[in-house]
Structure formats: C-alpha cells, structure tokens
Amino acid sequence: MFIKKQQKMETVIGAETFIKGEITSNSSIKIDGTVEGIIKADWISVGDSGKITGNITCRGIVVGGNVNGTINASEIITITHKGSVTGEIFTVKISIEEGGKFEGKSCIQLSSLFPDEK
Template sequence: MFSENKKNKMVENTSSQNIIAQGTKIVGDLNSEGDIRIDGAVEGNIKTSGKVVVGKTGFVKGTLQGTDAYFEGKISGKLALSGTLTLKSSAHIEGEVIVGKLSVEPGATFNVTCVMKGTVKEMNNGGKRKSETEKTA
C-alpha cells in the first residue's frame, strides 16, 4: 500500500509532454495543460499553459498562446506569450508577436510586429514621472 501511495504521488508530480513528430500534420486547434514539442506541422490555434518547443523541422501556421516558447523552426501567424520567447539561429518568425521577454540568436529571421508587455509595465509608474515617485533625503 505504501508503494501505491508513493507511486501515485510520483504520477501527480510528473508533467505531461505532447509530441507532434516529424512527418505529422495536424489541421485544427490544440489545447493542452502540458508542454508541447512540435517537429511536424500544425495549421490552427495552439493554447497551452506549458512550454512550447518548435524543432528545426517544426512549422506552425496560426495562433500560439502560452507561457514560454523555444523556436528552432517556423511560425507564421500570431504568437502571444506571458513569458519568454527564445529564438535560435535557425528560427523563422513572421506575423504578430506579444511577449514578456525576447531572446534572439544571430541568424534568426524575425519579421513581425512586436509588443513586449513586461517592459511596458516596468516603465509605467502609475502615470507619474520618476521624480514624482522618488523623494530625496
């Protein structure tokens, strides 16, 4: 009985990862609470609370919503992330991007309109200038 409880706890703590293999094409929407790795092609909308990894052979055409994404492959469409977008040198991104943070390696193609939500929040001090919010002794 002890091993069953221990086993159940281990299963609960394990995160799930969905893999779309090279040579696979999915047309339609994907919703997941776990991580997604794409080495094939997806035409449609992807929504996840996990991390998305698009391998060198991966291609997404549509909208991708999530926390963090790591691209070696391609996307054409809208990318909305609350966390970090990481682009490797082989990445090719076209469309609209909304991110918290952006990391781009030299050689990556980044042809988008981009909004960085994290930077806007840091710069906005409730509409007050820095001199109005700080006091000197």
Template sequence: MKILEKNSNESVNSIGKGSVLDGSINAPGDIRIDGVVKGALIAGGRLVLGKSGKIEGDVQCGSAVISGELKANITSKDLLILKETAQLYGDIKTEKISIEPGAMFSGRCEMGPSPGGLKQQAANIFMSNDKTKTTTTDQKKESNKKDNEKKI
C-alpha cells in the same frame, strides 16, 4: 533558467517529424512540435518548435523556444526565444524575448508585462492596499479632529 526546466507536473505532448495536424490544439502543459500544425495552438506550459516544425495558426503559451517556422501571431506570457534557425512571420506579444543571430522575424513586437499578468495583478493589489491604508489614516485624522472640536 526557467525556460529550460522540465515541467514535472505535466506530460509533454509531441507532434513528430513528418506528422501533419490540421486543427487546433489545447495542451494544458508543455508541447513539442517537430511536424506541421495547421491551426491555433494553446499551451499552458512551454512550447518547443523544433527545426523541422511548422505552425500556421495563432499561438498562446507560457513560454516558447522557436527553432522552426511560425506563420502566425504568438503571445508568450513569460519568455520567447528565437533560435538561429527560427523563422517567425507574425506579431509577438511577450514579457521577455531573446533573439539569436541568424533568426528571422517579420512583424511587430510588443514587450512588457501583460495587463492581466500575475505581476500586474500583484501590483494592483499592492496599490489598492496602499490606497486603503491612506484612506483609513485620513479618516482617522478627520475623526480625531471632529472629536477634538466637540470637546471644545
């Protein structure tokens, strides 16, 4: 399962139990929070919010496993897992979600590929190429038709 694989290219950032960080975090890779973060958090990789962890600020991440308390909106590009001890107070935007029995969630949830996501970009390119092929074929037919009319 992709969410459980360690990101080997990046080091894992960590806020330990008992630590309190007042401010925003922008981590290019994975991050684990077992303390308290009061501010926005952006993680390019995976966010793991431990049982003792708490975040009070909007979150954007590649994927997330939530076991602690999140008082904010969260946008996860891939998979969001709410473990049985999770408490989430805020809105969710994610492509996929897993909610274990016992998890608490209060807010709205929007699921599916994001408009700017890679899958959507690939689909747009495919559709664009498909339209180009159709146009080119139609143009060739029209050109051949005109050539035939000139010969007559």
C-alpha cells in the same frame, strides 16, 4: 532552453505528422511536424523541422523551425539561430539568437500578459 525549470515534454508531434485544427494542453508540447490552427499550451518547443501556421498562446516558446502567425507568450519567446517567425508577437521578454529571423510586429509588455498567473 527555458529559463524556468523545464517540464518534461508530454506531447510530441513528429516530423511526419500534419495537424489542422486546435490543440489545447496544460503541459509542454514539442512540435517537429506541421500544425495549422490554434495552439494553447504551457510551454512549446518548435524543432528545426517544425512548422506552425496560426495563433499560439503559451507561457513560453522556443522556435527552432518556422512560425507564421501571432504568438502570445506570458513569459518569453526565444528564436534560435535556425528559427524564423513571421507575424505578431506579444510577450514580456524576447530573445533572438544570431541567425534567427523575425519579421513583423512586436509588443513587449512591462509585466505578464496574464495577470492572474503567478
């Protein structure tokens, strides 16, 4: 799923859950439900039933559901064969599996978007 050693998912937003607002976490989040708002986390996994509308800031994200908004990922954005992203993406590396959908603007950086990270 992630290129680097994956952390344990510490927060899970279930398929029947709807959150509107801001989520901030220094750990990993799995989203199977619906989130409207701002998400700031270390690593994010959007499950097949997950839906996000809003802005995302993270080190890495795997999109298996739907994201509509801006994604700023300092390391990687992966869109799986079931994933769909509409909006702007900013990252150093992107991977879109066959069948994955991306509609919008992409800006691939030459190095980390967050220079203080190691």
